[in-house]
Amino acid sequence: MKRGAWIASIAAAMSFAGAAHAVVDGPVDGGVHLQAAATEIMREITAFHDFLLWIIVAISVFVLALLLWVIIRYNRRANPTPKKFTHNLFVEVVWTIVPVLILVVIAAQSFPLIFKQERIPEAELTLKATGNSWFWNFEYPDQGVTIAANLLPEEDARAQGRPYLLATTEPLLVPVGTTVRVLVTSNDVIHAFAVPAFGVKEDAIQGRVNETWFNVEREGVFYGQCSELCGVNHAYMPIEIHAVSRAEWEQWIVSRGGALASNEPDAAGAASEGEPATEQPAAPAATPTR
Ligand SMILES: [Cu+2]
Structure with a gap:
């Protein structure tokens, strides 16, 4: 250099942080x-x-x-x-x-x-991230949308000009300016849901639901990776999140067969406070989506 x-x-x-420089995500x-x-x-x-x-x-x-x-x-x-x-x-x-x-x-x-x-602020949206060996399941429980995000194969990534090892087969969409509560768990070994641009890193532990949150300020494509050594394909379970406008997100939810019913932010928040066990039955529900 x-x-x-x-x-x-x-x-x-x-x-x-305030210094002016061109914003490049990822x-x-x-x-x-x-x-x-x-x-x-x-x-x-x-x-x-x-x-x-x-x-x-x-x-x-x-x-x-x-x-x-x-x-x-x-x-x-x-x-x-x-x-x-x-x-x-x-x-x-x-x-x-x-x-x-x-x-x-x-x-x-x-x-x-x-x-x-x-301290998680009043959430407008709940997202559930479930780690698997070696891919992620994402679920919007209130909208009834579930996706399985696998690593985008190298030849596809090169062909589409997307970053290999960061791009996924099924990018997750989140609306900007929305407080999203993230429930993080695992179906097998310990993984970690981490998105550097959001300042989020939360362990995904089997039999337990951890909580974190983010509120994305601008539209863009953001990447994360599993950040807990979880086995031989640990490096091959990236996270790709597209922050889009509310309208675009709603369109996406509908196109995935989801419902845009009003969500009740407090129901799950109160339940997860002291008794993580009560959240348990929700975990296997993510499994059959693969
Ligand atoms: Cu992992």
Whole structure:
């Protein structure tokens, strides 16, 4: 890579989330930063990542400067007769208090973000993602639509100009500007439903229903992958999500034989609160769709 390109990449990596750059969804060749955010949560994760990066850079530079100072100023030639003291109260207090303060500052940014991720807002739509060895089932239980998304074979991906190992045979559609609650489970081993641009990563565990959520801000094609080592074809169970307008999504639901009845966001939310077992009968329902 040319020197200029390196500098540009590093500058991009260290830029704050608000910095203007062309939005390219999905992973890109030579990309060094996080994928372009498509949800508010991911924008905040990106900003937090950049904030931490600056703290790490400052600490690394400071420690390097201390090392250089000791190497140059206190080597045997420059300082032939070293002092013999072993304690310095002031320095010891400083190197205890300052790291604690740094951690407090980090925690003050980190905890609100974790709470925001974990607290699912009033959902307008429920999506169920079920991991299988090795493909995903997606279901809109309130609309009665189920799809099975397999890896798009390499020759088809090349022919269609879609990214091999990320494109699927059956892309999932979600409406933009809609809070989608995602129920994540598995039919066999542990998988993980992860979409970097949404800031979402949730374990898919057999016999258990985990919950997460996203609200996509813009239309686009977003990719994710199973993110839990789940066996020999772990790398071949991608996730492809198309964020589209509400009208286009409704059209798609109808074309898949679904019903656009009003959904009741609170029924499933209350049930999953304390008793995951009550959700269990829903899991096998996804199986016969294959
Ligand atoms: Cu998996």
